[in-house]
Amino acid sequence: DAKTTQPPSMDCAEGRAANLPCNHSTISGNEYVYWYRQIHSQGPQYIIHGLKNNETNEMASLIITEDRKSSTLILPHATLRDTAVYYCIVRLGNTGNQFYFGTGTSLTVIP
Amino acid sequence: GAGVSQSPRYKVAKRGQDVALRCDPISGHVSLFWYQQALGQGPEFLTYFQNEAQLDKSGLPSDRFFAERPEGSVSTLKIQRTQQEDSAVYLCASSLGRRKGNGELFFGEGSRLTVL
Numbered sequence: 477d478a479k480t481t482q483p484p485s486m487d488c489a490e491g492r493a494a495n496l497p498c499n500h501s502t503i504s505g506n507e508y509v510y511w512y513r514q515i516h517s518q519g520p521q522y523i524i525h526g527l528k529n530n531e532t533n534e535m536a537s538l539i540i541t542e543d544r545k546s547s548t549l550i551l552p553h554a555t556l557r558d559t560a561v562y563y564c565i566v567r568l569g570n571t572g573n574q575f576y577f578g579t580g581t582s583l584t585v586i587p
Numbered sequence: 588g589a590g591v592s593q594s595p596r597y598k599v600a601k602r603g604q605d606v607a608l609r610c611d612p613i614s615g616h617v618s619l620f621w622y623q624q625a626l627g628q629g630p631e632f633l634t635y636f637q638n639e640a641q642l643d644k645s646g647l648p649s650d651r652f653f654a655e656r657p658e659g660s661v662s663t664l665k666i667q668r669t670q671q672e673d674s675a676v677y678l679c680a681s682s683l684g685r686r687k688g689n690g691e692l693f694f695g696e697g698s699r700l701t702v703l
């Protein structure tokens with residue numbers, strides 16, 4: 477599975493959009509991009525995933541560049557409860573048996 | 588229960604003791620994963636089961652670590668002769684299985700092991 481690079485930390489004002497970047501320059505054509513987050517003292521929680529097209533669900537939007545070498549997770553209206561570590565992961569869809577989490581981005585939402 | 592359940596939530600062991608950590612996956616989930624998370628780090632893969640078969644144990648750090656899932660449901664991670672470097676949160680996750688669903692992993696809240 478490809479490695480990912482994320483900034484170690486970010487701040488965002490409450491109510492504003494949080495844009496979390498991720499580089500995955502070695503991603504292969506059949507690897508998906510997954511995003512998880514981990515709130516303090518809890519297990520990681522699935523947010524969203526995608527292959528080529530941009531995706532949106534009730535939690536977030538995922539923007540994947542055309543060359544698929546990077547992506548951005550967007551939380552449209554950040555709340556204090558969105559303060560967490562966000563992990564960007566690439567894997568072979570639902571056939572791969574491992575998620576490599578890396579160290580993620582620690583997002584702090586500021587009141 | 589509705590989610591992945593792990594027990595105990597907290598375990599303090601003296602160096603050299605053996606410990607056993609239990610995971611109850613979501614009912615019907617074929618795949619089960621164990622991860623180790625040290626303080627300030629992301630989760631690191633330990634091992635993976637599909638039903639009762641342990642298909643990948645490449646992440647187990649030493650032969651002191653052993654995992655089993657004898658009936659394809661509940662899993663136990665056993666650590667023998669614990670060392671201080673084993674102190675971590677041990678996370679269990681389950682998923683529907685290969686080529687089913689979207690590959691989402693459902694995590695438990697973890698078992699925090701502290702070795703003194």
